[in-house]
Amino acid sequence: MIDPLYLEGVIKILFVFVLISAALIISTRSLSSVLNTYTVQSFLLAAVSVLLYLIDGKSELLLLAGLTLASKVLLIPHFINRIEEKIKIRRDLDFTYLEPTTSLLLSIGLILLSYTFLSRVFGDLALSRLFFFGAVIGLSLTLMGMLVMFSRKKVITKALGYLSMENGVLMLGIFVTELPFILEVLIVIDLIILVLLTSILAVGLDSSIEEYRAKIRKLQIWNGGEAL
C-alpha cells in the first residue's frame, strides 16, 4: 500500500499542471497545441481520479478514469484532429474582446474568486484540505474554460474551451461529492454529441454553401468514414 500522504502530494502537483494546461489553452495560438493541451489535461484528470481511488478505494473513480481515458484522451481529440485536418486551419490568431495577457491576468482573478467563493460556501462543510483545493481547481478550470469560449474566435477553439469547462465540472464533482457513475456517462454522451454537432457546423462556417456540401461529403461522416 502506498502512503496516502505521498499520494496527496502527487495530486497537488497534478493540480498545478492542470492549471498550467488551462492557461495554455487560453493563450496558445496553434490549434494543434490547444488540442494536445486539452488531451493532456484530460489525461491529468484521469490520473487524479486513479490516485484518489488509491486513497479512497471507491471503484467509481476507477471507472471514471477509464471513461475519461476512452472518451476524452482518445476519441474526442482524434475526431477533432480529423476535423482540423479537413478545414486546414492551423492557427487561431484572432482574439475577440481579450488578448491572451489580459485573459491570463483575469484568470488569476478567477482562481482567487473561486477560492473565496468556495471557502465561504463550504465554510460549514467539513472538507479536507485536499478536497477543498480540488474543488477550487475544478471551479477555476470551469471559469477559465468559459474565458476561452468568450475570447477565442475559431469554433474549434471555442469547442475546446467548452470541453475544458466540462473537465472542470467533473473535477469539482470528484472532489466535492461522489456523483453516481451514470451521471458521468450522461455528461460524456452529451459532450460527444456536442462535439460532433459543432465540428460539423464548423466545417461549414468557413465556406460557402457549395464548398460546405463538398467538404461534408469529403468528411464522410454520414457514410461511416470510408477511405478519406
Added chain:
Amino acid sequence: MIRFYLLAMGAFLALGLFPKSHRLMNALASGNALLHLALTCTALLTLDLPVRYGPSLYLDHLNLYVELITVLGFCAAAPYAKGYTESLMEEGELDPKNLKLFYLAFNLLLVTATAALFSDNLALFWIFAELTTVCAAVLVSILSARENIDAGMKYVFIVSGAMLFAFLGLIFLFTLSARALGEGTLSWTELMENASSFSPALLLASFTFVFIGFGAKAGIAPFHTWLPDAYARAPSVSAILSGLMQNLGIYGILRTYALLRVSDSAPQASFILIAAGLFSIALAAFSMLQQRNLKRLIAFSSVEHMGLLLIGIGIGTPLALFWVLFYMLVHVLVKEALLFAAGILHRQYGSNMREDVRDVFKLQPRAAWTLILGSVAIVGMPPFPLFPAKFFILLESAEVSPYLTLAILLLLILAAASFSNFLLKAFSKVTEEGEEKGEGKETGYRKKSFHDPYVVRAGMRIPTVFMLALALLLGIWFPEPLRVLLEAIVLELGYV
C-alpha cells in the same frame, strides 16, 4: 418508465427515416404532436396527480401543464412547417436532402422536451434539456447558410456553456442532500420534502448556478445574446420551437425556486430573480425601440416577457405565480401567431427588414392583420389575456416596491411603443400609381417580382388564425378547468 417511453419513441422516430414523400414525413410529425397532445390530455383528465412511475417518471400538474403548452405549440407548428419548408425548397434555400434531418430534429425535440419535463431526477432533466438545445440548434442551422450556422453555433455554445454552470449547481445540491439525508439524491420530490433542512448558504449558491444555466435556456439577459440571432436567421418554424424551449428554462427555474422558498435564503433568491428580470426587460425594451428587423423585434419581445415572468416568480406570492403560469400559456399562443405571420411576410418579401415591406394590405392582408392583432395582444391590451396577467403581476410587484412597478410599467410602454412604431412604418408604405413597378430583389435565387402575392398554403394559414383565436378566447372567457389546474400547481409548489 422513462426508458420505455424513450424506446417507444425511438421506434416511432425510426419509422420517420423511411418515407420519401414530404407529406408522409409531415404527417408523422403531426401525428407525433397529436399523440403527445392526446396522452397529455388523458393524463390530465384521468390520473390522480401527482403520480410516480418507477424511479424516474413523475407526473404532476406543473409538468403536465408545461407539456400541454409545448405540445400545443408543436401541433400548430407541424402543419405550418409543411407549407413553409416547401416554399423554402422551391426557392432553393433549403436542400431537399436536409428535409429528413429537419423532421428528425423536429420530432426529437418534442420527445426530449417531454422526457425532460417528466423526469423526476434533476440530472436526467439536465441532460434532456441539453439534448433539446442540440435539436433546436440543428433546426436553427438547417438552412446551411453561413449566418444560420453562425446562429446555431452561438445558440449551442451560450446555452450549453451556461448549462454546465447549472450542472455545478446540481453537484452542490447533491452534496447538500448527501449531508442532510446521509445519501445523496437529485430527485425533485425528495429534495422538496427535505429542503427545509438544507444549509441556506449552499442552497443559495446552487440556486444561483442553476439559475445561470436555465436562465440562458430561457433567454434571460445577459445570456440572451443567442436569441435574436436564432429568431432572425432560423426559418420561422424553428424559431417557434426554440421559443418553446424557453418555457423549459422557466420550468427549471420555477422548480428550483420552489426548493428555496422554505429556506432562509429565499429573499436573496427572489432579489436575484427580480434583478435579472428587470435587467432583461430594460435591455429588451431599449433594443426594440429602433429595431428594423421584424423577427429581431419579436425575439427581443421574448426576452422582455421572460423577464416579466422572472419578476412574477421572484415576487413569490400565490397570486403572482398563478398569473405567471397563465402568462406562459398565452405568451406561447400569441408569439406563435406573430412568428407565423412574420414567416409569411418573409416568404412574401424575402426579407425581415422594415424597409422591404410594401403594399402589405394588398399582398398579404391576413398576415398583416395577424401581426397587428398579435402586437396588440403581446403588448398586453385588453381584451387579450396578457392584459390581466400583466396587470396582476404588476399589482403584486407593488408589494415589493412601488418603484419596481413604475419601472416595469415605463419599460412596458416603451416596448409597446416600439411595436407600434415598427408597424406604422412598415405597413404604411403603398406604391403609388405610376411609380416604378416590378423591381424584384435580384439576389441570385429570387427572381420573381415581389408584386405578386405569395400564395399562403392552407396549412400555414390555419395554425396562425387558430393560435390568435385561442388567445382571444382565453381573454374573454377564463375556463374553469384551467383555473382549477393552475391553482393545483400553485398549491403543489408549496405556495399557500
